[in-house]
Amino acid sequence: MRIPNFQMERMQSTWENLVEFDMSESGVRPMTLRGLVEMGLGLDNALDMPLGYSQSNGTLPLRERLAAIYPGSTVDHIEVTNGTSEANYLVALSLLEPGDEMAMEIPNYMQLWGVPQSLQASVRTFRLRPECNWEPDWDEFERAVNPRTRLLYLSNPNNPSGAVLSDEAMRRIVRRCEETNTTLLADEVYLGAELEGERTKSFWGMSEKVVVTSGLSKAYGIPGVRIGWMIGPRSLVATCWSQHDYLTIGPNKLSDMVARVAVAPANREKLYARTRAILSDNLPIIAGWAAGFGDLLEFNQPRAGAMTLVRYRSSIPSIDLCERIRTEQSTLVVPGSHVGLEGYLRIWYGGRPEYITEGLRRIGVVLRGVRST
Numbered sequence: 001m002r003i004p005n006f007q008m009e010r011m012q013s014t015w016e017n018l019v020e021f022d023m024s025e026s027g028v029r030p031m032t033l034r035g036l037v038e039m040g041l042g043l044d045n046a047l048d049m050p051l052g053y054s055q056s057n058g059t060l061p062l063r064e065r066l067a068a069i070y071p072g073s074t075v076d077h078i079e080v081t082n083g084t085s086e087a088n089y090l091v092a093l094s095l096l097e098p099g100d101e102m103a104m105e106i107p108n109y110m111q112l113w114g115v116p117q118s119l120q121a122s123v124r125t126f127r128l129r130p131e132c133n134w135e136p137d138w139d140e141f142e143r144a145v146n147p148r149t150r151l152l153y154l155s156n157p158n159n160p161s162g163a164v165l166s167d168e169a170m171r172r173i174v175r176r177c178e179e180t181n182t183t184l185l186a187d188e189v190y191l192g193a194e195l196e197g198e199r200t201k202s203f204w205g206m207s208e209k210v211v212v213t214s215g216l217s218k219a220y221g222i223p224g225v226r227i228g229w230m231i232g233p234r235s236l237v238a239t240c241w242s243q244h245d246y247l248t249i250g251p252n253k254l255s256d257m258v259a260r261v262a263v264a265p266a267n268r269e270k271l272y273a274r275t276r277a278i279l280s281d282n283l284p285i286i287a288g289w290a291a292g293f294g295d296l297l298e299f300n301q302p303r304a305g306a307m308t309l310v311r312y313r314s315s316i317p318s319i320d321l322c323e324r325i326r327t328e329q330s331t332l333v334v335p336g337s338h339v340g341l342e343g344y345l346r347i348w349y350g351g352r353p354e355y356i357t358e359g360l361r362r363i364g365v366v367l368r369g370v371r372s373t
């Protein structure tokens with residue numbers, strides 16, 4: 001099996017714990033166990049809990065709480081996984097065969113760029129257009145999603161642009177999937193991380209062709225427990241569960257317990273509110289910083305998520321620019337080319353204000369030495 005490097009994750013795994021400032025993150029600063037205890041996590045019970053295997057597709061109480069979030073679903077529509085990434089992986093493993101085609105929007109989280117290639121499927125892309133509020137280029141979309149397409153992957157809210165699809169765009173995407181008999185994999189891990197305005201609508205329930213993935217890592221602010229889930233047609237979820245048996249069997253028991261607390265309705269709202277407060281407090285810091293560069297930088301206001309895309313007007317490739325920022329300033333930033341969009345930097349703003357301020361200052365030192373074109 002030949003699998004291309006997942007460039008962004010590889011760069012992060014290599015450097016994130018070695019640099020002084022990691023500005024390559026994409027979630028808000030994480031919750032602590034103490035914070036979760038304050039929300040009802042019974043740590044004392046955990047001390048006596050036998051650390052055996054957990055229910056491999058997620059405990060019934062957890063799947064019941066998740067089912068309550070997605071109207072019309074039951075526990076059999078849901079599978080709990082080790083992070084959203086495992087849910088995405090299982091869907092691709094279950095659906096794609098050698099010679100199949102899949103489609104994905106660009107820019108994006110590039111997991112489902114590499115995985116299909118390892119399954120000998122080919123990937124067709126279509127662009128989200130910054131000049132049109134990051135709506136898809138519909139001509140490219142219709143070429144990419146065609147009767148040969150087995151699977152379409154998108155992230156909404158989108159990583160890295162922070163854009164949210166309009167209702168009309170969502171309907172158009174679903175219509176096309178139905179016409180072409182394509183399964184839509186909607187990764188909604190940033191749903192709930194909106195800065196303001198209404199909550200992002202879920203694709204769940206729009207069609208039998210939809211499978212949604214999500215997890216605790218972003219909007220909930222709890223990436224370290226590695227809990228994600230998928231919600232989709234029963235038969236697809238059943239196949240994914242079979243794949244899961246071969247892969248990791250199931251998520252760990254302590255994490256399932258944490259997840260039951262996090263997704264309880266009142267706690268979910270509290271966690272979303274915490275995320276929103278962190279993002280709203282920090283956005284002016286990064287917006288103000290970008291404005292200080294005049295024409296060199298173009299700031300892109302996200303609607304959701306803890307990262308922004310900043311376009312820079314210089315011919316230096318984004319990988320080279322980020323390499324300079326890392327080596328000269330011990331600061332890690334995601335180059336646009338790692339998310340499918342050259343000429344941009346993806347910069348995190350979900351941390352403590354003083355951390356973000358210093359990380360940005362360091363990025364700025366290198367940017368000021370870059371010649372504008």
Ligand SMILES: Cc1ncc(COP(=O)(O)O)c(C=O)c1O
Binds near residue numbers: 227
């Ligand atoms: C769109 C998207 N999906 C999935 C993931 C991975 O999520 P998890 O940590 O839940 O596996 C990320 C991480 O950045 C992401 O941005």
